[in-house]
Amino acid sequence: QVQVVESGGGLVQAGGSLRLSCAASGSIFSISTMGWYRQAPGNKRDLVAAIRSGGETTYGGSLKGRFTVSRDNAKNTTYLQMNNLKPEDTAVYYCSADISGPGHSGSYFYDHRYWGQGTQVTVSS
Helix, strand or coil: CEEEEEECCEEEECCCCEEEEEEEEECCCEEEEEEEEEECCCCCCEEEEEEECCCCEEECCCCECCEEEEEEHHHCEEEEEECCCCHHHCEEEEEEEEEEEECHHHCEEEEEEEECCCEEEEEEC
């Protein structure tokens, strides 16, 4: 059984910073990509940032420069540092983890995407 749990959301004023954390736990052999997505009401879920096990990063839109993604492979954890937050950054932020691990009866699953429950980030003007 695998769990992905985010933490660190909250209410912040425009111009402020927040740091989100996401930890994967359970029966895990490896995690290839860990990502952050966000979804505002009425909008689709969009990529914020992703990081591979080797450290390669991808950012959505024009977020690079304000947002920084990192990970600690030993802890199966990824972080999203968000600086100079704007009201339009308000959304539910979701963590994803592409996990390989043991399945049932000696089987093996490869790069199955697990999602966290989401954490609310609200930026006031």
